[in-house]
Amino acid sequence: MPLTGVWSRDQDGTEAVQAAVQWVYNVAAELLPLSSGVYGADLGPDPRDAALATKAFGPNRPRLIRLKQISDPRKVLAYACPLVKAPMVPTLIILVTGESCAGKDYCADIWVSVITRCASAKLTARVIGIGDTTKREYAEATGANLQRLLRDRRYKEQHRAALTTFFQEQLRHRPQLREEHFLNAVKDAMDMDVLLITGMRDKAPVTAFSHLVPSSRLLEVRIQASNETRRARGSCQISGDDDDSTECYPPSLLFHNDSIGNEAAKEFAQTHLLAFFHENLQRLASMAKVDLVACCEVGGFVYASALALRIGASLALIRETGKLPPPTISVRKTSSHISSCDSHNAGEKGIKVGLNIVPRGASVVVVDDVLATGKTLYAVLQLLDEAGISADKVNVMVVAEFPFHRGRELLRRRGFGGARIQSLLVFDGA
Numbered sequence: 048m049p050l051t052g053v054w055s056r057d058q059d060g061t062e063a064v065q066a067a068v069q070w071v072y073n074v075a076a077e078l079l080p081l082s083s084g085v086y087g088a089d090l091g092p093d094p095r096d097a098a099l100a101t102k103a104f105g106p107n108r109p110r111l112i113r114l115k116q117i118s119d120p121r122k123v124l125a126y127a128c129p130l131v132k133a134p135m136v137p138t139l140i141i142l143v144t145g146e147s148c149a150g151k152d153y154c155a156d157i158w159v160s161v162i163t164r165c166a167s168a169k170l171t172a173r174v175i176g177i178g179d180t181t182k183r184e185y186a187e188a189t190g191a192n193l194q195r196l197l198r199d200r201r202y203k204e205q206h207r208a209a210l211t212t213f214f215q216e217q218l219r220h221r222p223q224l225r226e227e228h229f230l231n232a233v234k235d236a237m238d239m240d241v242l243l244i245t246g247m248r249d250k251a252p253v254t255a256f257s258h259l260v261p262s263s264r265l266l267e268v269r270i271q272a273s274n275e276t277r278r279a280r281g282s283c284q285i286s287g288d289d290d291d292s293t294e295c296y297p298p299s300l301l302f303h304n305d306s307i308g309n310e311a312a313k314e315f316a317q318t319h320l321l322a323f324f325h326e327n328l329q330r331l332a333s334m335a336k337v338d339l340v341a342c343c344e345v346g347g348f349v350y351a352s353a354l355a356l357r358i359g360a361s362l363a364l365i366r367e368t369g370k371l372p373p374p375t376i377s378v379r380k381t382s383s384h385i386s387s388c389d390s391h392n393a394g395e396k397g398i399k400v401g402l403n404i405v406p407r408g409a410s411v412v413v414v415d416d417v418l419a420t421g422k423t424l425y426a427v428l429q430l431l432d433e434a435g436i437s438a439d440k441v442n443v444m445v446v447a448e449f450p451f452h453r454g455r456e457l458l459r460r461r462g463f464g465g466a467r468i469q470s471l472l473v474f475d476g477a
Contacts, residue, residue, distance in 0.1 A: 050074055075099060113261045117359035136233055136263050137242040139323055142252045145270035147204070148277040150304045152176070154270055154312045155243045161316035162241055168324045172241035175232040178214075179246075185213045200280075225249060229256050233263075241320075253299065264323065269298035276305045337442070338409040339363055343398060343427050344370075346416030350446060354414055363404045363411075365427060368397035375399040376433050380426035398426055400434065407435035411442070418445040418470060421454025428463045438465040447472045 052067035072095050079102055104111055141158070143151045155174045162172040176182075179197060186193035189209070195202040196210075203210075218224050229244070236242040247267075249255050257265045272280075302315050341363040342351030348364070355362040368377065377399040405411070413427055428438055448454070448470035458464055 135237050136260050137236055137239045138263060139241045139320075140233065140260065140263050140265050141241065141243045141320065142247045142256075142265065142267045143243055143245045143270065144247050144252065144267055144298065145304075146272075146277065147207070148200070148280045149270045149272040150280065151245045151270050154302065154304060154315075155245050157309050157312040158316040158320060159241075159243060161313055162320065165321055165324075168321060170240040170324065171238070172243065173236045173239045174243045174245060175235055176246045177228050177232055177244050178210075180228055180231060181210065181214050181217070184217070185210055188213070226256070226259060230259060233260060266300060266323075267298040268300045268302060268320075270302050270304050272304045336410075337412045339405060339411045340414060341365060341400075341405070341411055341427065341431065342414045343423055347414050350416065350444075351414035354412070354444075360412075361404075363400055365398050365400045365430060368399060371399050371401060374402040376402055376405075376430060378426055378429045378433060381422045398430060400430055405431065405434040405436060408440070409436060410440055411436050413441060413443045413466075414445075415443070416446045418443075418448040418454045418468065419452040421452070421457040424454065424466075425458055425461055425463060428458070428466055438463045441466045443468040445470050447474060449474050 050071045052064075052071045054061075054064050054067055058064050079099075082102070141155075143155045145151050152174070159172045159174050162168070162170050176197070182196045183193060185191060185206075186196060191206060192202070196206065214224075221227070232244050233242065253265045253267050300319055302312070304312070336358070337360055339362075340351050340355040340358075340360050342348055343365040344367065352362060354360075364371075377397045380396055380398045411431060413424070413431075415424065415427075418424060424443065428441065431441060432438070443466055445468065448468075450473065455464075455468065458466060
């Protein structure tokens with residue numbers, strides 16, 4: 048139902064017009080609690096539109112903000128809708144999942160302690176239970192003790208079936224309830240570096256929620272414990288149909304929580320979670336802040352296209368001679384595949400890139416699947432140099448490096464030692 052205030056042009060600026068506009072906002076405010084959504088095409092810069100925008104765009108709002116920043120960097124459509132700058136969100140969001148009584152909250156508290164006590168990283172962290180909102184609403188509706196629901200495991204287990212039914216009924220009326228709860232947790236931890244969310248029961252939650260926080264890194268850490276351990280910890284009723292999502296939807300990390308004490312949980316945080324704030328990993332993340340992602344066929348295409356799409360950068364495809372229309376820039380490339388040493392097809396061939404694809408002086412990331420002899424990367428760097436991109440403006444990301452073949456040494460000998468190379472995996476053998 049559209050809400051419209053109408054007046055003649057000669058009444059612009061009068062009190063009657065202001066009253067008509069205010070009437071529209073008053074009616075909208077009264078109807079919002081009764082609606083499941085609103086149409087947002089006519090929203091504008093008026094501050095009163097902010098509440099309407101929140102309702103119109105819902106949990107997709109952060110993703111739409113990011114999309115608008117990529118698609119309209121010069122703000123040509125600045126007043127099309129009030130998509131303001133996205134709020135700060137935690138750098139790392141850890142979704143702590145697992146079966147009942149596996150120790151999710153216990154481990155999350157230990158991990159927060161390890162993260163915040165790491166002097167070298169100087170991080171802030173917080174644990175939030177994604178089901179806390181449901182527990183509050185359930186307590187209000189049924190008279191259950193909220194504090195015991197939040198803190199008493201045995202009491203919570205007594206109400207688990209009723210809580211599940213209550214949540215499912217809410218979900219039937221509010222299909223985006225899971226997304227709302229997730230975004231509320233993120234909002235409550237905007238001033239944190241690391242957010243740990245417990246109580247997540249969605250299968251493949253990283254896939255389900257990562258698009259809502261495009262500037263955060265999401266991990267799922269699944270906690271497993273034996274049935275005997277779970278019974279001992281929480282008097283849980285263990286059934287034969289426990290969740291098998293680890294096999295169907297493997298998590299980012301898996302922690303086995305059967306040992307007594309907290310040493311294993313501490314070691315896990317120090318080894319696996321703090322690693323995401325290591326200097327080398329941060330340097331790798333900063334390499335993605337570039338003007339252009341370049342790749343040479345064909346292995347690099349898979350990784351480079353995904354990276355370019357993720358960071359909103361242009362993609363330059365470097366191809367063999369004969370596969371790009373003119374005008375192009377080209378260099379000769381010596382065959383570099385390891386098997387070519389014994390092949391009759393070894394020799395030189397050309398690689399090319401479109402003449403106007405690489406802006407002169409741009410910051411470039413070159414992505415490839417393998418760094419071995421370095422001959423392909425050398426040719427790519429030569430090509431970029433011809434296009435006006437010096438080696439000190441180039442970062443190189445490769446999935447796997449084989450130092451045995453001395454690719455970096457070849458680059459240094461041929462004048463491209465200034466290119467910064469980061470390898471995700473290094474196989475120190477033939």
